[in-house]
Amino acid sequence: MxxxxxxxxxxxxxxxxxxxxxxxxxxxxxxxxxxxxxxxxxxxxxxxxxxxxxxxxxxxxxIGAAEDLIFLVQAEDEGYGGGRVASGEGGKAAESLPPVYGVTLYNATDGEWRRSPAPVPLFAQCAAAGGKLVVAGGWDPATLEPVAEVRIHDLFSGIWRRGAPMSSPRSFFAIAAAGSTLFVAGGHDGAKNALRTAEAYDVAGDQWTPLPEMAEERDECQGAVVGTGGFMAVSGYATERQGQFGETAEWYDESGGEWRKVEGVWESGGGGGVVCGDGVRVWRVEKGGVSEYDVSGKGWRKVAAAPTECMTATAAAAARGDGGEVRVLVVGKEGEEGGNGVWVMEAGSGKWRRVEMPPGFRGFVFSAAAIRL
Incomplete structure (x- = not known):
């Protein structure tokens, strides 16, 4: 009462x-x-x-009326890469233009798709924290340089605003949220140097706090949160090992304020996969299938084959629906032609279903976040 x-x-x-x-x-x-x-x-x-x-x-x-909302940082142009081509004039060759990125909302409960009209930086990353969608980092679309920008979408009021910027520009970094705290780590700077730095964002206070540096540089690493304040920066590579992904992860324990290395989290030298979590479990999605990580230290166990039409996963998010069941949503390259598709896996059964993307929403997706409202 x-x-x-x-x-x-x-x-x-x-x-x-x-x-x-x-x-x-x-x-x-x-x-x-x-x-x-x-x-x-x-x-x-x-x-x-x-x-x-x-x-x-x-x-x-x-009362069972909440809906599962999936936010996607997505190129507006159709196709896998999302690039644009400007027509040449007066005999000039056509000019390649960078794609325009925005935020797309997919309502997994009722199937609605809609897009925010405000553009965001190329390859920006997103996470949901404290009832807000945080869009951070990426590349300036004019200079193609990493940015420290942060944009906040209050999911209760519907208002967008600028947040306090990160302490330094970064792109292609690990990102994940626990409660109202957002964690970022790794990525690369404007000189394409891989980073070891990390920081945490208090969404309510709009304030960034530096974290201890990781033991290794980790460009193009993946992020996930496990348990209370346990943030994982998964794989990535050092500056001199461009594109050669490492097999380790580093786990930041917020209570202890330290990083510890976790071995065997990724296939050495492998790429083309994404990581997502629901705050309790972590999944790795790649062409070979979906694996769940055992946080007790036993490593990965395969839980499902990947959809046969999904050639490469580019983003994933885990949504917890009615009754506590978890669905893993995966976005990636569909078939050899290079289009984009969306699939949802029931985490309990490992069964997949394909989600229809309407015309105008099949652009390349770089990052995804889920929230239940």
Whole structure:
């Protein structure tokens, strides 16, 4: 009853829906699909205060109305690479242009696709933390230099804003979030030097804190969080070993404030795979299949074959649905022609299903994040 009273108090002490008690009105509004929430915010002050409150989304989850949202950092142009070509004029050769990247939302609950109109840096990375989508780093589309930019999308209010920048530019780095804390590590700088540096972002306080350096440089590493504050920077390579991915990972224990090396996490010299986690488990997705990592130190165990149509995985995210079941969403190159596809694996059974990407949403996907709202 206290929870209902707390939620009703968000209605600005006004009647939310005439003729209905506020607790009934809240239940009705909580069942409105997420795609209409931007409209709800404009109906009245009471509705705006209600649908932008964290407790409202917690209530949606309690009554089974929450939806699984997958955010993709995606090239707007169709095809695997996402590059553009400007037509030549006056006999001039056609000019290759860098792709335009933006943020796409795929609602895995109702199948809706939509894209934010605001562009983001090339190869920016994303993660969901503290009810916000954080888009960080990547390349400036004009100079093709790494950036330290951070953009925040408040998933409760629907507002985009600039966040405090990272301490230094980086791209192709490991990223993952635990609660309201975001971790980044590795990648490379403007001189294409692989990095050992790492930092943590307090989303609520909009503040970055440097972390101890990793033992190794790790360009093009992958990130995942396991347990409470356990952040893994997986594989990658040093500056002088360009493209030769290492087999180790480094695990940062937030409670101890130290990194420790984990052996045998990646196939030595191998690439072309992605890592994702749900905060408890970690999955590696590659052409050879999907493996789950045993955090007790026993290494990887294969849990499913990869979809036969998926030639190369480029991004993955793990979403926990109703009843606690986990679905691993994978985006990658589909077939030899180089188009893009989306597949979802039920983590319990290892069964796959293909997700239809509508026209206009088949551009290259570089990063993915999942959140339940």
């Amino acid at each position: 206290q929870k209902r009273e707390k939620l009703a108090a968000m209605g600005d002490e006004r009647v939310l829906i005439p003729g209905l008690p506020d607790d009934v009105a809240i239940d009705c509004l909580a069942r409105v699909p997420h795609r209409f929430h931007s409209c709800l915010r404009h109906v009245s002050r009471g509705w705006r205060d209600l649908v932008t409150a964290r407790a409202f989304f917690q209530h949606r989850d309690r």
